Each structure stands twice: as C-alpha cells, then as structure tokens.
Amino acid sequence: MAKRIDVSGLTAYYGSHKAIEDISMTVEPRSVTAFIGPSGCGKSTFLRTLNRMHEVTPGGRVEGKVLLDDEDLYGAGVDPVSVRREVGMVFQRPNPFPTMSIFDNVAAGLRLNGSYKKSQLNDIVEKSLKGANLWNEVKDRLNKPGSGLSGGQQQRLCIARAIAVEPKVLLMDEPCSALDPISTLAIEDLIGELKERFTIVIVTHNMQQAARVSDRTAFFNLAAVGQPGRLIEIDDTERIFSNPSVQATEDYISGRFG
Amino acid sequence: MSTAAVTDKRPNSLRSGHLPKWSPWAIAGGSVVVAAGIGLGAGLSSKVEWGLIAAILYVLGTFVIATMVEGKRQAKDRVATSLVWVAFLIAVIPLVSLIWTTVKRGVKVLDPYFLTHSMGIVADSEPGGGIYHAIIGSLEQVGLATLIGAPIGVLTAVYLVEYGRGKLARAVTFFVDVMTGVPSIVAGLFILSLMLMLDMQPFGFAGSLALAILMMPVVVRSTEEMLKLVPNELREASLALGVPKWRTILKVVLPTSIGGITTGIMLAIARIAGETAPILLLVWGNSFINNNPFSGAQQALPLYIYQQYANSSGSTAAYDRAWAASLTLIAFVMILNLVARGIARWKAPKTGR
Numbered sequence: 001m002a003k004r005i006d007v008s009g010l011t012a013y014y015g016s017h018k019a020i021e022d023i024s025m026t027v028e029p030r031s032v033t034a035f036i037g038p039s040g041c042g043k044s045t046f047l048r049t050l051n052r053m054h055e056v057t058p059g060g061r062v063e064g065k066v067l068l069d070d071e072d073l074y075g076a077g078v079d080p081v082s083v084r085r086e087v088g089m090v091f092q093r094p095n096p097f098p099t100m101s102i103f104d105n106v107a108a109g110l111r112l113n114g115s116y117k118k119s120q121l122n123d124i125v126e127k128s129l130k131g132a133n134l135w136n137e138v139k140d141r142l143n144k145p146g147s148g149l150s151g152g153q154q155q156r157l158c159i160a161r162a163i164a165v166e167p168k169v170l171l172m173d174e175p176c177s178a179l180d181p182i183s184t185l186a187i188e189d190l191i192g193e194l195k196e197r198f199t200i201v202i203v204t205h206n207m208q209q210a211a212r213v214s215d216r217t218a219f220f221n222l223a224a225v226g227q228p229g230r231l232i233e234i235d236d237t238e239r240i241f242s243n244p245s246v247q248a249t250e251d252y253i254s255g256r257f258g
Numbered sequence: 259m260s261t262a263a264v265t266d267k268r269p270n271s272l273r274s275g276h277l278p279k280w281s282p283w284a285i286a287g288g289s290v291v292v293a294a295g296i297g298l299g300a301g302l303s304s305k306v307e308w309g310l311i312a313a314i315l316y317v318l319g320t321f322v323i324a325t326m327v328e329g330k331r332q333a334k335d336r337v338a339t340s341l342v343w344v345a346f347l348i349a350v351i352p353l354v355s356l357i358w359t360t361v362k363r364g365v366k367v368l369d370p371y372f373l374t375h376s377m378g379i380v381a382d383s384e385p386g387g388g389i390y391h392a393i394i395g396s397l398e399q400v401g402l403a404t405l406i407g408a409p410i411g412v413l414t415a416v417y418l419v420e421y422g423r424g425k426l427a428r429a430v431t432f433f434v435d436v437m438t439g440v441p442s443i444v445a446g447l448f449i450l451s452l453m454l455m456l457d458m459q460p461f462g463f464a465g466s467l468a469l470a471i472l473m474m475p476v477v478v479r480s481t482e483e484m485l486k487l488v489p490n491e492l493r494e495a496s497l498a499l500g501v502p503k504w505r506t507i508l509k510v511v512l513p514t515s516i517g518g519i520t521t522g523i524m525l526a527i528a529r530i531a532g533e534t535a536p537i538l539l540l541v542w543g544n545s546f547i548n549n550n551p552f553s554g555a556q557q558a559l560p561l562y563i564y565q566q567y568a569n570s571s572g573s574t575a576a577y578d579r580a581w582a583a584s585l586t587l588i589a590f591v592m593i594l595n596l597v598a599r600g601i602a603r604w605k606a607p608k609t610g611r
C-alpha cells in the first residue's frame with residue numbers, strides 16, 4: 001500500500017518570495033528518503049508541498065506536478081483533505097492535542113474523519129501505539145492527557161497518531177531534533193520498521209542519522225541568501241556519503257561548508 | 259589609563275546596610291500615626307486627606323530611611339515597591355467600601371419573602387413587596403440576549419481568526435471596534451426606533467435585542483484573543499491528519515480555548531446584567547410578575563433599583579429595597595464570575611504530569 005512519489009518541475013512561493021525552484025525527483029515506495037541541506041534551503045517547504053500543507057500558510061503557492069502513483073496531487077478537482085489522508089506528516093516539535101487523552105489523540109484522525117465502533121477504535125489505537133513502540137509505556141494510562149508524556153514519548157504518540165489513519169506516505173520534518181539520543185534511537189528503529197509498510201521521507205540536520213536510516217538521500221542547497229533553494233542531487237545514501245557526484249554535496253557532508 | 263576615567267559605581271564590598279524585614283510595616287504605621295497627628299493639629303475633618311498625607315509620608319519616609327541605611331539603589335527599589343502598594347490600596351479601598359456598604363444596607367430587607375414576591379400593589383413609599391418580578395425579568399432578558407449575542411459573537415471571532423483575510427475582515431474588525439464604543443442608550447434608541455416603526459408596545463425581548471448588541475463586541479474581542487492563543491501547530495497537526503478545516507476548528511481549536519471563551523462570555527453577561535438605559539426605554543418596568551418576555555412590559559433588577567430611588571420620594575422602605583436589589587445583582591454577577599472561573603479551570607488543557 002505504500003506509494004511512489006514523482007515530483008516534476010516543482011516551484012513554491014510564500015507570497016512573492018520564491019522559496020524553492022524547479023525540483024524534480026522520485027521517491028521509491030517502501031524506502032526511506034532523507035532530505036539534507038543547510039538551514040533555509042527549503043527542505044520543510046518542499047516536504048509540505050508533498051501533502052498540500054504548503055498552501056495552509058497564508059500566501060503559499062505551488063507550481064509543478066506531484067504524482068502519487070499516477071495521480072497528480074495538484075490536479076484539478078483534487079481535494080487537499082483527501083491528499084492529507086494519503087500522505088501523513090510528523091512535525092519537528094511534538095504537538096499532541098492538549099485537550100485529548102492519549103487514546104483520543106491516536107484516535108483523533110479516525111474520529112474526526114468518520115464514525116468507528118468503539119471496538120474497532122480500540123484495535124486501531126492499540127495497533128498504532130504498538131507500531132510506534134509506545135504501547136508498553138502507555139497501556140495503563142490511555143485515559144491520561146497526552147501532554148503528560150515525555151518529549152520523546154509525545155513524538156512517538158504523534159507518529160502513532162499519524163499512522164493510525166493508514167497513510168500511504170509518511171513525511172517527517174526533523175522528528176528527532178527536540179529529543180535526547182535514546183529517544184532518537186527509538187524513533188530511528190521505528191522508522192526502520194515503518195518502512196516495510198509506508199513510503200517515508202525524513203528531513204534531518206544530522207548526517208549520521210541520514211546515513212543510518214535512509215536508503216536514498218537528497219541534498220538541497222541555495223545559491224545565495226534570498227535565492228530559491230534547489231535540489232542539488234539525489235542518490236543512494238551510500239553513494240552520497242562516499243562518493244557524491246557534485247562537489248557541493250561532498251563539501252556539505254564533510255563539513256567544509258557553512 | 260583610560261579605564262581610570264570610568265567611575266565604578268559598585269560598592270567596595272558586597273555587604274551593605276540592610277533594613278529589617280518588618281521595616282515597611284513600621285514605616286507605614288509611623289506615617290499613619292504622624293498623619294493622624296497632622297490631621298488633628300491642622301483640624302482636617304476629611305479622613306481622605308488623612309489617608310493621602312499618610313500615603314505621601316510613607317513613600318517619602320521609605321525613601322529617606324532606605325537611603326540612609328541601604329544606599330541610593332536600594333532606596334529606589336523600595337520607593338517603587340511602596341508606590342505599588344499605595345496604588346493597590348487606593349484601588350482596593352473603593353471596591354471594598356462599595357461591597358461593604360451594599361452588604362450592610364442590603365441585608366436589611368433581603369429575605370426569602372423579598373426574593374419570592376413582586377411589588378404588586380405595594381406603593382413605592384410603603385414597606386413590603388419584593389423583587390421576584392425583577393429577577394424573572396432580568397434572567398429572561400439577559401438569557402435571551404446571551405442566546406443571541408454569544409453565538410454570533412463567537413462565530414464572528416472564529417471567522418476573523420480562522421478565515422478572515424482582506425477587506426471584509428478589516429471591515430468587520432472596524433465595526434466591532436465601533437460597536438464596542440456604542441453607549442447603551444444609543445443601542446436602546448436604535449431598537450426603539452424599530453419598535454416605533456412596527457408600532458409595538460414595550461416588551462422584554464426588545465430589551466434583549468439591545469443587550470445583545472452591547473454584548474456582541476465584547477464576546478468577539480475576548481474570543482478572538484483566546485483563539486489567537488491556540489498554537490498554529492495544533493491546527494496544522496489536525497489538518498495534516500486529513501481533518502477538514504471546519505472539523506479542525508470544531509474539535510481542536512474551540513475545545514482548546516473553550517475555557518477562555520466561556521470566561522469572556524460570562525464577563526459580557528455580567529456587563530449587560532447591569533444595563534439600565536435600554537431597559538428603561540424598551541421594557542419600561544412593571545410592578546407585577548410578567549413571565550412572558552415577548553409580550554407586555556417587564557421589570558429588571560437595575561431598572562427596579564433606579565425606580566425605587568427615583569419614585570419613592572425619600573421613603574426609607576424604598577431605599578432599603580433598592581439596596582437589597584443591588585446586593586442581589588452584585589451576588590448574581592459574582593456567581594457568574596465564580597462559574598466562569600470554575601469552567602475555565604475545569605476545561606483548561608491538562609498537563610497531568
């Protein structure tokens with residue numbers, strides 16, 4: 001059920017500011033693709049164009065094509081709401097719903113989208129929490145508020161919430177940047193398991209993390225401050241980290257760059 | 259060499275003189291005593307003047323004593339603190355004395371009989387009668403006004419915060435600002451002109467309409483502030499789950515801010531519960547019980563208070579009733595406030611650590 005993403009000629013704007021320009025790439029199903037690059041080069045912006053979250057920002061505009069298998073996400077008549085059910089997202093800062101219990105947080109996407117029987121919900125919540133490696137830690141306090149968990153637990157709760165609606169693709173924007181090394185490791189392991197079922201795209205500033213978890217790596221860069229960000233190259237992670245075809249990539253990875 | 263030009267203001271030692279903990283109290287007590295002495299000596303009769311002299315003495319005394327013992331910087335700190343205390347007292351004294359006077363004069367005739375009977379045929383100058391008709395009238399008029407004003411206000415705020423962009427939103431904001439400043443008598447006149455056009459007699463619901471006009475901008479403003487406090491991340495998290503925007507607002511944004519929104523509505527209710535002018539114009543007042551807000555003149559608490567004072571030609575019985583009705587009104591507003599706090603605490607996002 002994982003799906004392939006085909007991006008061609010994608011340009012995104014904030015009002016009149018062009019943030020990324022002419023990006024084309026393919027993301028393979030059942031794999032992890034990492035986005036790396038200096039701050040401000042448009043990784044988050046690009047990620048958000050993949051589930052039509054970019055247009056939620058006032059002034060956000062997109063040109064180009066994003067094919068999910070063979071359907072253009074930006075085609076005429078496509079409902080962004082149904083796109084987001086297919087392409088889930090995990091944010092940099094854990095953001096559980098503060099008024100909801102742990103159970104309700106995981107069930108939120110399902111409940112807010114339709115009616116389920118209580119027993120069905122129970123099953124899905126348990127499966128999702130197990131999928132996010134959180135079940136054992138929270139199974140005795142499912143009715144406690146989600147904001148009472150630690151940061152790392154909250155982030156796994158957010159992952160459980162995202163996979164509960166069974167998306168085809170999971171986008172993660174620096175999911176570990178607010179976490180300690182142990183929680184980070186837990187989430188990296190989780191990503192390794194999740195890629196059996198989902199197509200995963202992860203933005204990270206951590207080179208080791210990109211090398212550890214991803215199959216393919218895309219390097220973004222911008223020519224100068226104020227210029228739009230561009231995709232420099234995308235290749236197998238091993239290749240990018242050992243023998244990239246562009247000099248700028250090597251400079252960035254080896255730390256000889258900004 | 260150049261460093262020598264800069265004079266270092268720091269003292270040579272980290273230690274310095276220090277006033278004991280009880281010194282502010284001592285200075286305050288001293289200033290009150292001295293002020294009383296000056297007041298007696300100069301033959302000032304007004305206790306307000308005594309109080310002001312004491313306040314000035316307190317601030318000055320603090321400054322002088324602290325400068326001598328502790329030095330300039332600490333003295334400034336103490337003067338700032340004492341000014342805050344003086345301002346606090348000046349703000350609190352009228353409040354406390356208002357509540358004290360109302361309670362003292364209000365309890366005289368405030369009993370179950372007073373709360374459960376109307377004035378009926380009791381003449382305004384005679385003892386007896388009660389405010390049941392006014393309580394019923396106030397509850398119905400304010401309740402109906404809330405039923406109209408609160409939903410419209412909350413929905414307007416939701417529009418402004420969640421959807422509003424461009425000209426329309428700016429126009430709405432502008433009108434809300436203008437409405438905030440509309441005097442209650444003008445709102446009353448507006449409804450009255452409609453009533454005259456339609457050739458209608460005074461009735462409770464007309465008052466509710468005017469009260470709703472007064473309530474709406476207050477609700478819009480407070481709800482807007484509460485909605486703006488909801489972090490954008492929560493909206494995005496919900497949208498990214500494939501939840502439509504209207505459900506996101508209904509199930510995530512509003513529940514997160516419901517505590518603050520209710521508090522705002524309760525405060526708006528408290529505000530309109532004391533409005534007299536539109537009631538006088540549109541509801542007229544009535545000394546008999548009228549349970550139907552849609553037909554016939556009604557009574558309301560603030561109007562009752564005014565009429566007891568105005569029509570009694572100095573009878574103490576009427577004054578006592580007016581004070582008892584005031585106490586009832588204040589109690590009503592206070593209960594609303596407590597309920598609002600309760601709801602805010604109960605609904606506040608839980609951290610639960």
Ligand SMILES: Nc1ncnc2c1ncn2[C@@H]1O[C@H](COP(=O)(O)OP(=O)(O)OP(=O)(O)O)[C@@H](O)[C@H]1O
Pocket residue numbers: 014017019037038039040041042043044045046057
């Ligand atoms: N809401 C916004 N409004 C206007 N411009 C924005 C907005 N968000 C981002 N930008 C601009 O778009 C460009 C790309 O930003 P983006 O957040 O995608 O960078 P990033 O690669 O994710 O950086 P980081 O690694 O620091 O997260 C930047 O120049 C930024 O200033």
Ligand SMILES: [Mg+2]
Pocket residue numbers: 043044045173
């Ligand atoms: Mg980013």
